[in-house]
Structure formats: structure tokens, C-alpha cells
Amino acid sequence: MAEVAVSLGERSYSITIEPGLLSRVGDVLAATVRQKRLAVVTQKRVWQMWGNELQSSLSRSGLECSVIQTPNGESAKSLTWVRHLYSEFARAGIDRSSTVAAFGGGAVGDLAGFAAASWLRGVDFVQIPTTLLAQVDASVGGKVGVNLPIGKNLVGAFWQPRAVLIDSNVLETLPKRDRRSGLAEVIKYGIILDKEFFDYVKSHRGKLLSREPSAIVEAIKRSCELKAYVVTNDERESGLRAILNYGHTIGHAVEAAGKYSGIKHGEAVSIGMVQASRLSVMVGMLSDSECQEIRSVLASFGLPVEVPAELDRDTMLKSIALDKKSKGGRVRFVLARGIGQVELSEAVTPEMVASVIHESQEVS
Numbered sequence: 001m002a003e004v005a006v007s008l009g010e011r012s013y014s015i016t017i018e019p020g021l022l023s024r025v026g027d028v029l030a031a032t033v034r035q036k037r038l039a040v041v042t043q044k045r046v047w048q049m050w051g052n053e054l055q056s057s058l059s060r061s062g063l064e065c066s067v068i069q070t071p072n073g074e075s076a077k078s079l080t081w082v083r084h085l086y087s088e089f090a091r092a093g094i095d096r097s098s099t100v101a102a103f104g105g106g107a108v109g110d111l112a113g114f115a116a117a118s119w120l121r122g123v124d125f126v127q128i129p130t131t132l133l134a135q136v137d138a139s140v141g142g143k144v145g146v147n148l149p150i151g152k153n154l155v156g157a158f159w160q161p162r163a164v165l166i167d168s169n170v171l172e173t174l175p176k177r178d179r180r181s182g183l184a185e186v187i188k189y190g191i192i193l194d195k196e197f198f199d200y201v202k203s204h205r206g207k208l209l210s211r212e213p214s215a216i217v218e219a220i221k222r223s224c225e226l227k228a229y230v231v232t233n234d235e236r237e238s239g240l241r242a243i244l245n246y247g248h249t250i251g252h253a254v255e256a257a258g259k260y261s262g263i264k265h266g267e268a269v270s271i272g273m274v275q276a277s278r279l280s281v282m283v284g285m286l287s288d289s290e291c292q293e294i295r296s297v298l299a300s301f302g303l304p305v306e307v308p309a310e311l312d313r314d315t316m317l318k319s320i321a322l323d324k325k326s327k328g329g330r331v332r333f334v335l336a337r338g339i340g341q342v343e344l345s346e347a348v349t350p351e352m353v354a355s356v357i358h359e360s361q362e363v364s
Contacts, residue, residue, distance in 0.1 A: 002217065004224045006140065007232045011160045015140060015224045017217060021167035022053050025128060026061030032163050033124060035097040038065040039089055041112035042103040043072050046130050049173050054103060054128070065101070066092035070108060074260035077107050077146040079155065085115040099124040099162070105131040105178075106138030106265065110153070113144030117159035127164045131174060132182025132216075133266050135166045136189070136223035141231040141244075147260060151322045152252040158236055166224075168216050180302050181266030183208060186219050187298060188273060189226045192246045195340030197222050202297050209301065242344045246334040247273030249323050250357070253316035254307060263308070270303035275356050280335040282356070283347040290339055306364035307357050316357060317350070 001018040016028065029038070038058070042051065047069060058065050068088045070076040094100070100123055102112035109127050116125040127139035145156020171179065183201075186208075190198025200218075201208065207215035227244065234240040251272030255263055277294045280286035299305050307316075323331050333348045 002221045004221065004228050006160075006228045008160060008235055011142075013161060013163050015164040015166065015228065017166045017168065017220055017224070019167065019169045019213060019217070021165055022050060022128075022170065023057055025054060025165055025167075026057035026059070026063055028163065028165060029058070029099070029101075029126065030061040030063060032126070033063070033099045035095075035099070036063050037093065037095075037098045038063055038101050039092050039094050039098065040065045040067050040101045040103050041085065041108055041115070042067060042069055043076075043105070043108055044069050045072060046104045046108075050103075050130065050170055066094075070104075070111060072107075073105075074107050074147060074152075074255065074265070077111050077260075079146060081111055082115050082118075082146060085112070086119060089115070089119050094119065094123065096120050096123055099126060101126045101128055102139075103128045103130065104134070105129070106134040109134055109139050110144050110156075111146060113142075113159050113161070114146055114156055117144055117157040122159065125159060125161050127161045129164070129166060130170045132171055132179055132220075133185055134182075135168070135171075135220050136182060137185040137227065139164050139166075140224055140227045141241075142235070143237075151256055151319050152260075154322065166220060168213065168220060171211060171216065177264065179209070179211070181264040183219075183301050184266035184270040184273070184298065184303050186223050187301070188246055188269065189223045191273065191294060191336060191339055192243050192334075192342045193226050193229075193340065194222070195338075197226070198297075198339050202300075205300060239344075242332075243334050243342050246336070246342050247271075247276050249320055249331065249333055250275045250307070250316070250353070252323070253319040254311060256319040257311040257315040258308070267304050270298045270305060271307055271360075274298065274305045275307065275360055276333060277336055278356050278360075279333060279348050279352060280337070282352055283335065283345065285345070286336045286338065290336070294336075294339065307360040309361045309364045311361070313354070313357055313361070317354060320353060321350075
């Protein structure tokens with residue numbers, strides 16, 4: 001078992017990483033929650049695979065749960081589904097001492113977390129992530145929200161969970177494409193903060209792709225440690241936390257142009273990281289060889305690295321203009337100074353962005 005602390009004063013919590021943890025989630029939650037009633041927000045496939053084990057664990061610990069199933073993927077992250085959760089919370093008697101548990105991927109965590117943050121002006125929330133992407137990134141840090149047609153995560157809140165409970169065994173049933181998508185975020189942590197971790201991921205590619213348990217646990221643990229460091233030092237993204245969005249500005253635009261279907265979040269981030277690296281070269285911050293190394297490593301994990309040619313460029317540029325890091329009408333990009341070091345920059349012009357996207361689509 002591994003524990004990672006997120007130190008935020010009265011909002012502090014632990015990330016617990018343990019193969020087989022699902023079987024004793026009830027005991028952990030019984031010692032964490034204030035009242036025995038829970039609303040479990042999940043997805044149909046996740047519940048079919050792991051629902052019996054979770055429900056049995058909760059029941060053994062005397063916890064009562066109402067199960068609310070949502071669609072898979074980004075389609076659930078909408079105001080329509082937020083309203084649906086509110087209705088289900090009311091039906092289930094979720095009050096201010098109850099807890100909302102997100103049991104699924106990152107989209108479920110974002111949706112359930114935002115509903116928890118706004119229901120009765122805020123109820124307790126726990127994360128039980130079941131995808132690699134959610135385990136290493138989306139479940140940690142308290143950023144929750146939903147999408148609008150024009151852009152991703154434009155409606156949201158900061159709402160820290162009471163606990164994050166990670167069972168690496170659930171990844172055994174995760175489709176290969178979803179595992180690869182999650183590894184994009186793992187690689188991101190190496191690029192933005194830890195060259196040694198980047199090299200570890202690169203050298204353990206085979207073990208990570210084949211789900212070798214010790215390599216997977218180490219990747220999850222180190223990713224969570226790096227994110228916890230950032231969140232502890234900048235909970236509400238006033239400065240340092242923006243670096244976690246490396247690759248996300250163009251990545252989110254790719255998702256929006258694809259109407260949040262067909263392209264997974266990690267795949268879009270992979271594409272965005274390569275374009276952010278190219279922008280870093282254009283402004284003189286990153287060497288061309290390091291840019292090529294980033295692209296090569298992402299591609300070696302089977303991740304896409306170019307903007308799909310069929311996506312509408314104008315739609316992507318409009319989405320980028322709405323990016324949450326914009327300041328005074330100018331989009332700020334997270335750029336790399338080297339593998340293991342990034343910073344927020346205002347050096348990128350709209351013309352540079354349009355050029356990079358055009359060239360990438362030409363390559364694809």
C-alpha cells in the first residue's frame with residue numbers, strides 16, 4: 001500500500017493506492033464519512049464489472065448507497081446531467097452530512113464532484129477512480145466541472161475530495177486504448193516536473209503497457225506525488241498549478257472540435273503536448289532535439305501526436321481563445337524550457353498557434 005498526502009489545512013486528505021483496495025473501501029469510508037448514506041455516481045460498464053464488489057464492501061461496513069448511472073465519457077459532463085444528479089440526490093435523501101462518491105473515470109469524477117460542490121451548497125465527496133487517467137490526474141486536486149458546446153470545463157468549481165481511493169487491480173479490465181490514454185498524463189508529469197520520472201516511464205514502456213503491477217503502482221504513486229506537490233502549493237491555480245495544463249490548451253480544442261467523441265482526453269493531451277513543444281521551440285525555449293524526444297516517446301506508447309486533418313481549424317482556434325488561462329484577451333500557454341521544466345508564457349501569438357495546427361494537420 002502507498003499513501004500520498006495532499007496537505008491543504010482543514011481540506012487535507014490522503015490518496016491511498018493499493019491493489020485490491022476495492023474489497024475494503026467500505027472500512028476506509030466508514031472511518032471517513034460523517035453519515036452512513038452515500039450516493040454512488042458511476043457508469044454502466046464500471047458498475048457491471050466492479051459494482052458488486054464495491055456494494056458488498058459498503059454493506060459490510062454498514063453504509064447505505066444509492067447508485068446513479070451516467071453515460072460513458074465526456075457526454076456525461078453536461079448541465080443536463082448535473083440537473084439529473086440533483087433530482088437523484090433529492091430522491092435518495094442526500095443531505096448536508098451525506099457523501100457523494102465518484103466511481104468511474106475522470107468524466108464521472110468531474111460531474112459528480114461538481115454536483116457535490118453545488119448540491120445544498122456543498123456536500124462531502126470521495127473519489128474511487130477506475131481508469132488510469134483518473135487515478136493519476138483527474139481524481140486529485142479538487143478541480144471539478146462540466147463542458148459547454150463551445151469549450152471544455154468552462155463551468156466548474158474547486159471542491160476537494162475527502163479521500164481518493166485507488167485500486168490498481170481495476171485497470172486489468174480497462175481497454176488497451178484507455179490505458180494508453182492514461183499514460184499520456186503520466187508522461188506529462190515527467191515533462192513538466194521530473195526528468196528522472198520521464199526517463200523511468202520511457203525505460204519501462206513495455207512493463208507499463210503490459211500492466212506489470214509494480215511499474216503501474218510506481219507510475220500512479222509518483223504521478224500523484226507530483227500533482228499533490230503542485231496542488232499543495234497552489235490549490236486554486238493562481239500560478240504554479242497552471243503547469244498541469246501543459247498540452248491541454250490545444251488538447252481541449254481538439255476535443256471540442258471533435259464534439260467530445262472519438263478522441264479520448266489523454267489522446268488529445270498527447271497531441272496538445274507535441275504542439276506545445278513545437279511552440280516552445282518557436283519562441284526559443286526548447287531545443288528541437290528535446291521536442292523530437294517528447295514526440296517520439298508519446299508515439300512509442302501508441303499515442304497520437306498530430307492534430308487530425310478532419311477537425312475544423314476555426315473551431316479549434318475559437319476554443320483556444322476561450323481557454324481559462326487567458327488574461328486580458330491573450331491566451332497564455334504552458335511551454336517547456338526542457339524536459340522536466342515548464343512555465344506559463346505570453347510569448348505565443350494567435351498566428352503561431354494557427355501555424356502549428358496547420359502544419360500538424362498537414363503531417364497527419
